[in-house]
Amino acid sequence: MLVHLRKNEPLPALAAGFGVSTATAWRYVSETLDVLAAWAPGLHEALTGLGEGDHVIVDGTLIPIDRIAADEPYYSMKHRKHGMNVQVIARSDGTPLWFSRATPGRTHDLTAARAHGIVQACLTRQVLVLADRAYQGAGATFRTPYYHHREQPEHYQQFNRDHARLRAPGERAFAQLKSWRILRRARCSTRRIGTLVQAVHTLLTCSYSG
Numbered sequence: 001m002l003v004h005l006r007k008n009e010p011l012p013a014l015a016a017g018f019g020v021s022t023a024t025a026w027r028y029v030s031e032t033l034d035v036l037a038a039w040a041p042g043l044h045e046a047l048t049g050l051g052e053g054d055h056v057i058v059d060g061t062l063i064p065i066d067r068i069a070a071d072e073p074y075y076s077m078k079h080r081k082h083g084m085n086v087q088v089i090a091r092s093d094g095t096p097l098w099f100s101r102a103t104p105g106r107t108h109d110l111t112a113a114r115a116h117g118i119v120q121a122c123l124t125r126q127v128l129v130l131a132d133r134a135y136q137g138a139g140a141t142f143r144t145p146y147y148h149h150r151e152q153p154e155h156y157q158q159f160n161r162d163h164a165r166l167r168a169p170g171e172r173a174f175a176q177l178k179s180w181r182i183l184r185r186a187r188c189s190t191r192r193i194g195t196l197v198q199a200v201h202t203l204l205t206c207s208y209s210g
Helices: 002-007 011-018 022-038 043-048 109-115 118-124 154-177 190-208
Strands: 055-064 081-090 096-099 128-130
Touching: 002 011, 002 190, 011 022, 022 190, 043 081, 043 096, 043 118, 055 109, 055 118, 055 154, 081 109, 081 154, 081 190, 096 154, 096 190, 109 118, 128 154, 154 190
Parallel strands: 055 128
Antiparallel strands: 055 081, 081 096
């Protein structure tokens, strides 16, 4: 199963390598992924351990998929490719606390954050959130950069620089996620991508705890 996740090895090749049928390999991988995904923390659990003064980083990424041009719901105009949108909540150092289920790539980040309950959960717990401009209008606890324009005051520019510096570690969460090759271009059913993400998060969490 780890070979499948790490190397994105096709199941027929994986089955041949281990001397089992493709059906058996599919069953083993599917069952193991379901078990690992079930251990991934839920949204409210992920936010529970935050202390006063802590902030989190919220961002979205696209998991590329194999789709034809006609599959419009999966096409992300932002990334110019087909994929599935996944949201992350990360600690200030970039350690991922929670990953969302996957939604079609056309979904806007703010729409996804609201649909997954991120905006409401952070508001309820008064968690300070740093996010990019895609999340403008999310709510009182979200801090996003000011839009650039020619006559932008210096203190706005400084705010944007500080904001970018504090938000930058959030990229680490997705870098860790996509270090597993299966999430660089998923060949499975789009309905299984969320399970893959949750399973990988469980494995990442285990690696943090040693």
